[in-house]
Amino acid sequence: MQNDLFSALNDPEEKIKELPDLVDWVSRAPTAVSHALGDNLIVEYTNLFDASLSLRAFDAIDATTQWRQDQIRIAGRTIPVPRLQCWMGAEHCRYAYSNISLEPMPWTHEMSSIRDLVNQVTGAAFNCVLINKYRSGEDSVSWHADDEPELGPSPRIASLSLGATRRFQLKRKVSPEMTSAARSERVVIALNSGSLLVMEPGVQENWVHQVAKTKIPVGPRINLTFRTIEDNR
Numbered sequence: 001m002q003n004d005l006f007s008a009l010n011d012p013e014e015k016i017k018e019l020p021d022l023v024d025w026v027s028r029a030p031t032a033v034s035h036a037l038g039d040n041l042i043v044e045y046t047n048l049f050d051a052s053l054s055l056r057a058f059d060a061i062d063a064t065t066q067w068r069q070d071q072i073r074i075a076g077r078t079i080p081v082p083r084l085q086c087w088m089g090a091e092h093c094r095y096a097y098s099n100i101s102l103e104p105m106p107w108t109h110e111m112s113s114i115r116d117l118v119n120q121v122t123g124a125a126f127n128c129v130l131i132n133k134y135r136s137g138e139d140s141v142s143w144h145a146d147d148e149p150e151l152g153p154s155p156r157i158a159s160l161s162l163g164a165t166r167r168f169q170l171k172r173k174v175s176p177e178m179t180s181a182a183r184s185e186r187v188v189i190a191l192n193s194g195s196l197l198v199m200e201p202g203v204q205e206n207w208v209h210q211v212a213k214t215k216i217p218v219g220p221r222i223n224l225t226f227r228t229i230e231d232n233r
């Protein structure tokens, strides 16, 4: 069903570049579901965007984002990152991971209105966003934590999903004193279109996450992970 909806986006007649005003969207009171990860917490707003707004947001973001295909070096080989990306935010928000250095693109109208909504819902002051586009099941992000120093010691991260449903997997960061049961513990959350996942402080310190490749045919997915970088200039 989801993929049928998304195939409509290939029809130029269906393309809508403008998002509706999101200011009052928060009054629709999204449902919050808690996922306990040991002592840590993920809060999922399951219906932040309904199906129609998710489609429009997907299309507007896809059309207005300057996608980049970054390359990474692994074991002496340079390979394309298995997804498209764009780093957007306030001017001071420089970000580096896996030897990739990102200068922020200025906020687009679409993205700043989604940021304002996410800030309203979460009470956070997110000032930058990593936009990921997974073109198909071949695209992925492998195990990592969003724990780069510029995000501060205990970051809060909010992640909005649009498009095809993918699986968000989490496992604990390994420590020497950990039991084998804890080592093999996995949490899986379905990333449905229109849902907002808030990884509360502590998750990045204790857990890693991934969106693995899948052989099941899936349509494209866009993910927005909102972050905060302090301005220390």
Ligand SMILES: O=C(O)CCC(=O)C(=O)O
Pocket (backbone or CB within 6 Å): 130, 132, 141, 146, 159, 168, 191, 209, 210, 211, 223, 225
């Ligand atoms: O696509 C997702 O839901 C996860 C993205 C992610 O892990 C990241 O941007 O750090």
